[in-house]
Amino acid sequence: MNWLRVFFHGGLTSYRALFAWLNPWIFLPMLVVYPLFQTVFFVYLGQAANVADNTFFVIGNSFVAAAVTALFGMGQGIAGERRFQTLPILLASPASRLALFLGRAVPTIVNGFIVAAITFALGAALVGVTIDRYAYGGLAVALAASCFACAALGMCIGSLTFRTRSISVFADAIGGALLLVTGANVPLGRLPTIMQELARYIPLTHGLDAARALANGGPLSAAVPQIRDELLVGLGYFAIGLLLLRYFERDGRRAGSFERF
């Protein structure tokens, strides 16, 4: 029972704090206008380069919107504790670490999903993309898998808060790299081989593959392997994130560095 209380209460409070204590004016420019115009920008860039159709870029950037939301959300969810000097209190509690951090991941995943859905709906309407409505279920599954994988990567980034003053540097750089390396805006076949190989181990790549296959009329069964791979990548990062958090927590206790700024 206490596990569930920590999971839900902790997660919800942390999510509310992300918006600097409930300021809706931050949500609109950051999570609606920014990803929408990013989508439109890359749609036109794609048209200028004549590389892929609008659907490619609308799906790519909707997923990136979810990824960035999850990366920053999860990262800041942990880093914010240090900033507001509540990290030592949090870590002194006997609460399950899995409940603590999984609780922070769930609202971030839901948020990323909603942001991606808004970006997709508005972006598709603006540039005239239509997708068969039977594909939406599969797209939602692929998106949910990507949101989980990105939140897991965000947890790895968040764990760095024990060692560095600001994790925004990492979240921003990695969020930017996802635009390029995952094939969100450049077809993977156009990237160098080393980047294509690297992309297989990065969240989004497999989710995007699945989503594009579904949007092109492919059956859900054909996209299942990619969705499975995306979930596996996410599970891998989630495990690494938990291990990093545990390691840095122990190290922080030994060094007495939780409150060092």
Place this chain on the structure above:
Amino acid sequence: MTRVFANGLRVHLLQLLRSPFDIVAMLVWPIIFASIAYYLIGTDANTRVLFTASLGAAMMMMWSQVIVGSGFALDQQRNQGTLELLVAAPVPLVTVIAPIMIASAAFGIYGLVVTLAWGRFAFGIPISIDQPAAFVLAVVAAILAIGLLGMIAASLFVLSRAASYLGVALQYPVYLASGLLVPLAILPAWLGPISWILAPTWGYRALIHAADGQSAWPQIGMCLLLSAAYVLVALPCLAWFERLARERATLRLS
């Protein structure tokens, strides 16, 4: 006033040079934008086209640094409790805010160097500038104009901490409307007149013309003309929003 302006420039540039976030962001983002452009256009395309894309990516970073970086710089002043002191200083607010904007734009030179170096060493794109003097002047004019365009938005940043997030949202619309990386010819026609009043449009064109050996003076002139116009718009905006911020006592709210 000159001392305040010069000191403001120096202090903000020093802060930028010691900010890991700004240094890393200005290193990573131009590389990402330029690389996406190169891979989409095709790395085997005409090197002149790729070089133009590099300049577009650099100009994008200059605008982003002004509109996002300076917004967060003002937020930082708010968090540290120094924004009230800056606003209360016995000098016009513009002499305090303008250096932050112009220093942010000047930091974009780092982005320009990164982009050109990345293009040269990673993709073999030659750095070929036919009129170096005009190119340097174009960079200076672009910094001034983009910094002062940011000052109009900065008046909003003074009013409320939430406003600085507006800067994040204003990045891509200006990239699009200025024809940076995406040619204006393929965009809706109504964006044309909007592009004329945006400094990045003329800064970008000035850089391209100077690099290509064409006359860049009309574009540099437009940058200077727009700079003057932005000051005329920003002054009343700053005064108005400063008064509002004082009335609502929002300067300290962090």
